[in-house]
Amino acid sequence: MDALMSALSMLAAPDALLAVVAGTLVGIIIGALPGLGSLLAITMALPLTFVLGQGASVALLLGIYCGSVYGGSLSAILINTPGTPQSAATVLDGYPMARRGEAGLALGWATTASAFGGILATVILAVASPLLARIGLKFGPVEYFALGLFALTCIVTVSRDNLVKGLMAGLLGLFVAVVGQDPVTGYLRYDFNVFDLSAGIGLVPFLVGLFALSEVFWRAAERAGGSAPVIRSAFRCPSPGELRRRFSMLLKSSLIGTWIGTLPGVGASSASMISYAEAKRSSRNRDKFGTGEPDGLIASEAANNAVTSGAMVPTLSLGVPGDPITAVMLGALVLQGVTPGPRLFLDNQELVLFIFLMLFVANICMFFGGWLMSPLFSRILRLPEPLLMAAVVVLVAAGTYSINGNPFDLLVVLLAGIGGFLLRYNGFPLAPMVIGFVLSPMIEQSLRQGLLMNRGSFLGFFASPIASGLFLITALFLLWPLLSGARRRLFSSRTVKE
Amino acid sequence: MKTKNRNVLAAACTLLGLALSSLSLLVTPAWAADYPSRPVTEIVPYPAGGSTDLAGRAVANAMSEILGDKVVVDNRSGGGGSVGMAALARARADGYTIGVAPVGTIANQPHMHRTPYSAESFDYLCQFYYAPQVLAVKPGSPFKTLKGVVDYAKAHPGELTYGTPGPGTLPHLQIEQFKRLAGADITHVPFAGDGPGLTALMGGHIDLYFALPNTVTDRDLRAVAVFSEAPIEALPDLKTAIQQGYDMTAAVAGGLVAPKGIPEDVRDRLASACEQATESETLKTVLGRVGLDAVYLSPGAFQDLVLSTSKTNGELIRDVLKGGGH
Structure with a gap:
């Protein structure tokens, strides 16, 4: 109780509150700009934490983290370009909604889902953090492999128009990620003696080129021009009735995001894809996925924001950051003299409580920030198209370059843009390629680790109940059309008999 | 029409100014007497927030005070640190670009694959952190x-x-x-x-x-x-x-290096600043938080450590990774 009181007093400090509000708003803007992501936003704020006190530093970083993950959805919906890799799955249904003229509603759903996911995850975190950390530890290489395989089924979901082309694009994505150092032997693969390729193809340049730049090329190629979506409605919150109808989707996606957040190394990009795959499997509106179905948008956005809170579980309770973003946050905490790890929850309870409360506040700020700022962003779309597209090119180049300061990344953006355009021109969907690319390192590394641990035997993978369960779900998902067809036949023949 | 001309003029002036200022950077010799006359860039070959980065930032802060001009951290991550080390090896050898070199990154990577640098591409300044395994x-x-x-x-x-x-x-x-x-x-x-x-x-x-x-x-x-x-x-x-x-x-260790061929007096100035920084209380505290000890080695001793590690590990890499024997 004392801990709670002192956490509340830390929360009420004006500098902490100011930091969380400012952090969230800046995070939303940076997240919405294609190419500038959460990592850049947090890294930019890192020097500020040397001057701010402990409470304000933590508040600033949490605000930026939550805001930037949400911000990515704005550009995903409005200009068909995920602002951050975490929003890659949001494009799938968000942009079609905007094209239909429902951008306001899409923004409303994205904001509601993000805030709901973040808040629910925070509540779960506050109640069950040490327990979740223990469950997360049960995931070893074998379980990660099974999880990655399940997430790959997303490819089927997003290539509804042409499964063969979708699978080809997915394989291409898996393959592009193979460039660089072999994760087990350290050999270089497909580097063609170009040193810059030895570090592999970066996620941000690849993703941004594939979506944003190819979109620019695409619109330039459409000579008529004026086919940009007409945005009339500004921000529109879903009505209570709509909310109630889709509440179970909201809840489930948030739970998936929270849980995946607790697994180190999986990350918000994969989480939103896994959630999307599960939504597609179970939603009542599964046939409409990919054509602007709010359920798909909810699945992605609720999950990726739930990850932000979930990711704090291993970071705080094990001292192990799950991704580069939480690694920077861990670094900032360490500089503030806090040692995350199992003993943090015993030794520094008020700080842990403060972090939970701050996450809560950050998510609320994010909701109102989104509500205030998304009309501004949708106004961007009223800009003349050539101007908007030129701005996207500048942002994409500047944003990508700012991450590593490596000119080679700009070449990757350009080539990915041309490649993306050619793929679209020939009717290949881009989403499967991104899914393959994002999941490839996790699947490859965990498969090969699992084989090393089981001395080259695949049978060992089935010894893990978690992995076996995930394999089973994956198989059921892939066989579902066959199974349901068989059931329908069986059922209809029975009714005929009656 | 008039405004247009004025704009063109303004643009030309700006370009000229830029060209002149970059020229002046080219011709300014780095004398130790006025070194540093502008901020020094410290390349950290790993992302912000990791232990190498935190150590790098701590030593940069301490050295800023000693040198009297800012030492600015520039994270160039990727390829197990080799991207950042390559950028450092390619940088101008004038003492205004230095870098944090973890022993593993500088000694092992060139044996793993073709890198545009080797352990011999650098001037060694000091070791400033160490921790036993x-x-x-x-x-x-x-x-x-x-x-x-x-x-x-x-x-x-x-x-x-x-x-x-x-x-x-x-x-x-x-x-x-x-x-x-x-x-x-x-x-x-x-x-x-x-x-x-x-x-x-x-x-x-x-x-x-x-x-x-x-x-x-x-x-x-x-x-x-x-x-x-x-x-x-x-x-x-x-x-x-x-x-x-x-x-x-067995231990992890790391220090500061510069592209090979920086002026000798500048190197001495950086090495002594690094030695002073290693002895400072703040560096000890910050390194302690990430589990590292502030342990100084002279330029020569740090170079010997890296070169001998490079030799042993080069043989190990050939046998273990390239020979395929697990």
């Missing part, structure tokens, strides 16, 4: 001593596993070196960095991991040996590998 075991592990681990591994070849932050990293080669010394067969399972690797150890998915002393104390892990010359303060009861009959030490 500790062999941690998974929770609930039956092993209490290093001998216990070795005996079991000899009786059950390949059954025990050890994790590392990646193939060709310092801990990977150090454990390979230990396997040869002890004649034990333990299977290597590489992870993508210390984060996932340590989680796998804590979850019991692998048996052994080379960790920093503070990793073991902060996360309530258990260790069987420390690979230092003498027992360490943080874990006073833990016996060294030497005490347990295996004559080997």
Whole structure:
């Protein structure tokens, strides 16, 4: 109780509150700009934490983290370009909604889902953090492999128009990620003696080129021009009735995001894809996925924001950051003299409580920030198209370059843009390629680790109940059309008999 | 029309100004007397927030005060640190670009694949951090001593596993070196960095991991040996590998380097600033928080350490990774 009181007093400090509000708003803007992501936003704020006190530093970083993950959805919906890799799955249904003229509603759903996911995850975190950390530890290489395989089924979901082309694009994505150092032997693969390729193809340049730049090329190629979506409605919150109808989707996606957040190394990009795959499997509106179905948008956005809170579980309770973003946050905490790890929850309870409360506040700020700022962003779309597209090119180049300061990344953006355009021109969907690319390192590394641990035997993978369960779900998902067809036949023949 | 002309004029003037100022950068010689006359860039070959970055930022802060001009950290990550080291090797050798060089990155990577630099491409300034490796075991592990681990591994070849932050990293080669010394067969399972690797150890998915002393104390892990010359303060009861009959030490360390051929007086100025920084209380405290000790080595001694590591590890990499023998 004392801990709670002192956490509340830390929360009420004006500098902490100011930091969380400012952090969230800046995070939303940076997240919405294609190419500038959460990592850049947090890294930019890192020097500020040397001057701010402990409470304000933590508040600033949490605000930026939550805001930037949400911000990515704005550009995903409005200009068909995920602002951050975490929003890659949001494009799938968000942009079609905007094209239909429902951008306001899409923004409303994205904001509601993000805030709901973040808040629910925070509540779960506050109640069950040490327990979740223990469950997360049960995931070893074998379980990660099974999880990655399940997430790959997303490819089927997003290539509804042409499964063969979708699978080809997915394989291409898996393959592009193979460039660089072999994760087990350290050999270089497909580097063609170009040193810059030895570090592999970066996620941000690849993703941004594939979506944003190819979109620019695409619109330039459409000579008529004026086919940009007409945005009339500004921000529109879903009505209570709509909310109630889709509440179970909201809840489930948030739970998936929270849980995946607790697994180190999986990350918000994969989480939103896994959630999307599960939504597609179970939603009542599964046939409409990919054509602007709010359920798909909810699945992605609720999950990726739930990850932000979930990711704090291993970071705080094990001292192990799950991704580069939480690694920077861990670094900032360490500089503030806090040692995350199992003993943090015993030794520094008020700080842990403060972090939970701050996450809560950050998510609320994010909701109102989104509500205030998304009309501004949708106004961007009223800009003349050539101007908007030129701005996207500048942002994409500047944003990508700012991450590593490596000119080679700009070449990757350009080539990915041309490649993306050619793929679209020939009717290949881009989403499967991104899914393959994002999941490839996790699947490859965990498969090969699992084989090393089981001395080259695949049978060992089935010894893990978690992995076996995930394999089973994956198989059921892939066989579902066959199974349901068989059931329908069986059922209809029975009714005929009656 | 008039405004247009004026705009053109303004643009031309700006361009001229830019050209002149960049020219002046080119011709300004770096004299130690007025060095540094502008901020010094310190390349850190790993992302912001990691332990190398935190150490790099701490030494940059301390050196800023000593040099009287800012030392600015520039994170250039990727390729196991080789992207940043390559950028540093290519930078102008005027003392205004220096970099943090973890021993593993500078000594091992050139043996792993073709890099545009080798351990000989740099002028060495100092070592400023060091920490001995500790062999941690998974929770609930039956092993209490290093001998216990070795005996079991000899009786059950390949059954025990050890994790590392990646193939060709310092801990990977150090454990390979230990396997040869002890004649034990333990299977290597590489992870993508210390984060996932340590989680796998804590979850019991692998048996052994080379960790920093503070990793073991902060996360309530258990260790069987420390690979230092003498027992360490943080874990006073833990016996060294030497005490347990295996004559080997292993540590992580790193320092500052510059592109080869910086003016000698500038190098001396940087080396002495680094020595002063290493002795400062602030650097000790910050390094301590990430589990590293501030330990100074002179330019010559640090160079010898890197070159000898490069030699040993070059042979190990050829045998273990390129020879394919696990």
